[in-house]
Amino acid sequence: AQTVTQSQPEMSVQEAETVTLSCTYDTSESDYYLFWYKQPPSRQMILVIRQEAYKQQNATENRFSVNFQKAAKSFSLKISDSQLGDAAMYFCAYRSAPEYGNKLVFGAGTILRVKS
């Protein structure tokens, strides 16, 4: 079964600084997607960034980038120039193929606090 582990329950960053959130996963599949979602107090899950497992190049979306290490099964999120609006719960998620249940498997989440 696929599992996702986020080892940092909580992280803090100063406004305008950079922070990295960690995520590791376990799977025997070769084709899958990885995601980072943000969940603010409004509760809605918002997609931050996604990575296709067969692509070696790390995904980037504006201030958000990932460090995808497939052999190590590691998928960290780097937030540059942190803003107050980045404060939220962040979830790492793995998308399994249809034959493995066709579902998102989430980690336990990391609370990110941004200090002004």
Next chain:
Amino acid sequence: ETGVTQSPTHLIKTRGQQVTLRCSSQSGHNTVSWYQQALGQGPQFIFQYYREEENGRGNFPPRFSGLQFPNYSSELNVNALELDDSALYLCASSLGTGVGYGYTFGSGTRLTVV
């Protein structure tokens, strides 16, 4: 384009009762998934519906059931409610079932069982 809409936003039920939660998928999305998120935890997959058929199920008992309608909206039904069913229930829709399709989430229904 409208996003995913869930109703109601909050609900309080008594143990043993039944509850129905509703979800309207994003326009053009034919696949709906339901997740249960207990307080302080990550969401857990309940099941997925694709073109009105169940297309995958997580580790939830049969008292969790669902429906998808021709317009792709969906319902989650939970019978014989237990205290542990208290959680945020999230609905997510996508364009299809392929592994590359992204999900659009609703804001959830907060269910409290007393």
